[in-house]
Amino acid sequence: MANVTDDLNSRVAAQYWHHSIDLGGGVITPGGKSLAICAGEASLIFDRVDLGGLSVLDIGAWNGFFSFEAKRRGARHVLATDSFCWSHPDFRGREAFDVARSALGVDVDAREIDVADLSPESVGEFDVVLYLGVFYHRYDAIESLARAARLAKQVLIVETHLDLRDFNFPAMAFYPGHELNNDPTNWWGPNEHCMQALLAGHGFKDIEVSTHPAGHSRAIFHAWRSTQARTMTLGEETRLKPVAEAKQLAFTQRHPILSRVRAGLRPVRRFFAGE
């Protein structure tokens, strides 16, 4: 047993980890996302969905924590997909996913495929589609969201970074460089009104917005086409609340242009059109 654990420990140590995953036998992958954040997100994402007998597509699965969790919670079929981190020479995400999957002995399928290539023809349709932490990484974020939405038969669950939360109408910040977390693969920061409007445009009839364990600049959206698998509606305690005045100030300071817009110098559209 000690040899098996030593061997797993060394396979874990050889990988880069985003998710902290309890592989059993005292082995926990050292992910940037802590066990507590992973557990908190999983609870907000899955607790109100009866996954028994359902199919689940996890887009941008990386190390696979949410795919494994869906299976553990009773999903019939889970397909984990990813591209960028799975083929990245430093992250080697697919190798790490395989280490975790084999240690857990879980029956989860995997396929390396870019969001741009997802379609009912290429992967099929799924009862539940997870689109967690991917929206803002796509330059063509709106088209990619549409691709994910097309595949969801019952519910699309989106987890995303948020910005411009002090606007009470749909708005989205653009990060052309390294503005967000010094990461050039982050392009967009929608506010909650923007994400809700985008999801409503794809025919989801009920959209619930939850708080996030990491704080007020992220949220989780359950977009229901059919509420058949919903075991309860979102509770008041976990519903995303409008930002407080102090937080509004912080957002505006990060985006000085917004102070001028808020001050009513010019209407937003005209301002961005350079008029």
Ligand SMILES: C[S@@+](CC[C@H](N)C(=O)[O-])C[C@H]1O[C@@H](n2cnc3c(N)ncnc32)[C@H](O)[C@@H]1O
């Ligand atoms: C912030 S991580 C989120 C990982 C996981 N879903 C979570 O919520 O913890 C973003 C993931 O999206 C993947 N990704 C980014 N662009 C992608 C694309 N064009 N096609 C497929 N996956 C992509 C990355 O490889 C990475 O695994």
